[in-house]
Amino acid sequence: MKFKTAIAAASLTALSAAGIATGAAAADGQLDWKYTDGMTAERWSNANSDYAACDAGAMQSPIELDQASAIGDVKLSAAYGNAAGKLAIGTHKVQVDTPTGQGMISGDRLFNLLQVHFHTPSEHAVSGKRYPLTAHLVHATSDGTLGVLGIMFEAGAANPALQNIVDAMPRGNGGDVTVDMSDMVPADLSVHRYMGSLTTPPCSENVNWHVAETVMTASPAQIAAFEGALGMTARSLQPLNNRLLVAPSK
Template sequence: MKIKFKVSILSLCLMASSLAYADPHWTYEGKTSPEHWGELDKKWETCHTGSNQSPINIDHTIKGKLDNLAIDFHVTNETIVNNGHTIQVTTSDGDDVTIDNVKYSLKQFHFHSPSENHINGQAFPVEIHFVHANDDNQLAVVAVMVKEGKANPVIDEILKDIPAQIDKEEKIEQPFNFSKLFPTDKHYYRYSGSLTTPPCTEGVTWFVMKEPVEMSKQQITQFQEALKHSNNRPLQALNGRLIVE
């Protein structure tokens, strides 16, 4: 089934990027927390009324004999920003992933701590969201869970480039190898969901990798300190959706 968004790729990326909104302001705590997002702006009502919202607990899956994700890794220059909601890396010539014989290009990726999606009731210390769009303006998010383990050299490169000032975008001078942010095993869970930040737009195809990658305890702590607060939306009701593996 093909779901089309009649909006520009730029608009989609801005929505999915967790960029700071000047008016209204939203947060993960207090009176502007996820429980109140749908009240803050009429355009955000889907955050409360939507029936295919993300994140979810991935459980009771059905077998679909899904092919491994075909990811074509490039080496590009990127920019990085701490926008107050997440640490985000924007790509200029993104890596491609092929889904249902259609090529999607990576627009940006960002970090949540703790994880937003759960797998069989388990949360992870960090979850990375790789936001892709195709030529028809369809969105796909590839989610990679992170567990504590060995230090990841790519994460070291990202951590050292995080700007100290909120909303100050900096260029990452040294291109890095994206493949180190993905597990070797490319099997995944697939479901239909939404953006996890306002306006919570639905029609987003989610691919949650089964195998996590590793970061050291120190790297995880550094991310949490840079974020200064948890940035995970609570789990949403499945509402009869199928999760395929």
């Protein structure tokens, strides 16, 4: 965590202003929106007019990554480490809220890590393929600009950071969990880069998306644990429209 001292308090206020915190939920804790099969359009704006951007926005996520409009290596550096976080668990949600002091620098902007959450299967696709699990590391700059680093996992060797989260899940919402985020992020930070949105309502745009080219591994048991906790949690692929999508050079 080499730039720890440079990181101001993460802007949770900005995050909630962007609508990322909870989404709307009824009193019984049920969401007022639902996933489809991951391919059929969800039409979330029909459920709640606050979600208009989900269907009317032209910069939505996730997308198919194998349609790059440019090749280039994004200047990205990251400083993640071992830190004590809190579980946030709910319907379709397994998340770890992280303490300040970690993050990434993308394009000379410092993005403070706020939380990591998961989807099964992955939301972004590569040549039509979705991986069984993805982590979304959600960050914000001090002015509230959101930036996400997406990491995909395929079946293979167990990941120690994921294991810490799996082991902590029974503690439930608010439970303590210590995770070394550096174990979840590939050493090679070649990324696909584009401007997109939150992938859940209210689908707010102007999110700086980075999806790592390197796919990490998780054990079949770890993948099964996340699938069991999350269920189907991948939004349908959204049109690229006229956005710039930069793919890494290798």
